[in-house]
Amino acid sequence: MRTKKPEIHLGLEGIYMAETSICSVNGIEGKLYYRGYSIEELAKHSDFEEVCFLLLNGYLPKEKEFLSFKDALVKERDLDPEVLQVITDTAGKGLPMDVLRTAVSLSAIYDPDVKDNSKEANMRKSIRLISKISSIVAAIGRVRDGEEYVRPEKKLGHVENFLYMLNGEKPSESERRMLDIMFVLHAEHSSNASTFSTIVTGATLSDIYSAITSGIGTLKGPLHGGADEAALRMMRAIGKPENTVKYINDALAGKQRIMGFGHRVYKAYDPRARIIRGYLEELREHASPEVENLTAIALEAEKLMIKKLGKAKGIWPNVDFFSGPVYTHIGIPSSLFTPLFAASRVPGWCAHMLEYWENNRLIRPLEYYTGKTNVKYISMTKR
Numbered sequence: 001m002r003t004k005k006p007e008i009h010l011g012l013e014g015i016y017m018a019e020t021s022i023c024s025v026n027g028i029e030g031k032l033y034y035r036g037y038s039i040e041e042l043a044k045h046s047d048f049e050e051v052c053f054l055l056l057n058g059y060l061p062k063e064k065e066f067l068s069f070k071d072a073l074v075k076e077r078d079l080d081p082e083v084l085q086v087i088t089d090t091a092g093k094g095l096p097m098d099v100l101r102t103a104v105s106l107s108a109i110y111d112p113d114v115k116d117n118s119k120e121a122n123m124r125k126s127i128r129l130i131s132k133i134s135s136i137v138a139a140i141g142r143v144r145d146g147e148e149y150v151r152p153e154k155k156l157g158h159v160e161n162f163l164y165m166l167n168g169e170k171p172s173e174s175e176r177r178m179l180d181i182m183f184v185l186h187a188e189h190s191s192n193a194s195t196f197s198t199i200v201t202g203a204t205l206s207d208i209y210s211a212i213t214s215g216i217g218t219l220k221g222p223l224h225g226g227a228d229e230a231a232l233r234m235m236r237a238i239g240k241p242e243n244t245v246k247y248i249n250d251a252l253a254g255k256q257r258i259m260g261f262g263h264r265v266y267k268a269y270d271p272r273a274r275i276i277r278g279y280l281e282e283l284r285e286h287a288s289p290e291v292e293n294l295t296a297i298a299l300e301a302e303k304l305m306i307k308k309l310g311k312a313k314g315i316w317p318n319v320d321f322f323s324g325p326v327y328t329h330i331g332i333p334s335s336l337f338t339p340l341f342a343a344s345r346v347p348g349w350c351a352h353m354l355e356y357w358e359n360n361r362l363i364r365p366l367e368y369y370t371g372k373t374n375v376k377y378i379s380m381t382k383r
């Protein structure tokens, strides 16, 4: 018997699934807060390690707490030989996000706390995941370039060490700071698709490695974390600033989506995109001809898209649109953009998992069945 058709929320749009004190997104005004601190404040004054502490613990650390938190991150940086071996064997042929997902999943086997689902063990595992995922991404980048793994350097901060492990040399202060800000901007974003799938997995009382592995798989898609690489690909395909208008108009006429624009929640300018755009404007002075060209194309595309779809449809640049030129300026290859997004989002995923487990409930939505019922089985020879 068919029940009355319920209201269906495709994509779970507009559905609240839990209370949270981690992050708030005001999509109408284009505002974002981590634990009550605006993203502008954090980008200006904080750094990635402090933001990790804030997201996981709910408050800004005092100096002693912060030093011991950073020390805990440093101790977890090196990779287990077995994990490194899998990266070495696969990173040359596999997609970086597939290698990352596999390496994170495999890391569970070598985690001393893997069977302990206590709050304390989950905090230790969160710190381990934040630390090791950056090392995994750097190792993937090295192997893809045919280079040897670079062991972490204890004296460097998290982001500086990531760039050191990726390039085999310490970054300049401006590269370090710029990437640090990118990590801060990507660290958390409430119940986005990858955080949701992280929570869905964790809510079965599986473990945090399985949950984060789900998150990574979800982030891979071009409608989510893959958009920054796709946006840069588009800028490269446009080639020259003067080609931008025709390219975008043709794409829109062909019903294509312009990657790096639009958002399920923001119907205003994404505040993270605004910050990244500001840095991009600043770095133009010292940019290579390639980055200058990409920036000019990006700004031209932004102008046109806002004119055509901004106010009319609420489609504005999102965090992924200006990231490509910034990462290119820092020397990060586009194949690592989404893995890097994952490395910066781990604290958000972990913070949500820890919070959700405080009041856990299995997630099990319903589907409204529209198929046949009571169909008579016909044996194979009579079909």
Ligand SMILES: CC(C)(COP(=O)(O)OP(=O)(O)OC[C@H]1O[C@@H](n2cnc3c(N)ncnc32)[C@H](O)[C@@H]1OP(=O)(O)O)[C@@H](O)C(=O)NCCC(=O)NCCS
Residues within 6 Å of the ligand: 222, 223, 224, 225, 227, 256, 257, 258, 259, 260, 261, 262, 263, 264, 265, 313, 315, 318, 319, 320
């Ligand atoms: C992020 C995204 C999936 C959110 O989409 P959503 O809330 O589901 O919005 P919808 O898919 O319902 O789109 C609503 C309308 O805007 C249009 N639209 C949305 N994003 C668009 C884009 N990037 N370029 C062109 N048109 C877009 C849709 O075609 C649709 O138009 P229609 O009403 O004429 O059919 C979507 O904006 C998108 O695909 N963006 C590009 C990928 C991207 O940058 N992702 C990163 C997000 S941080």
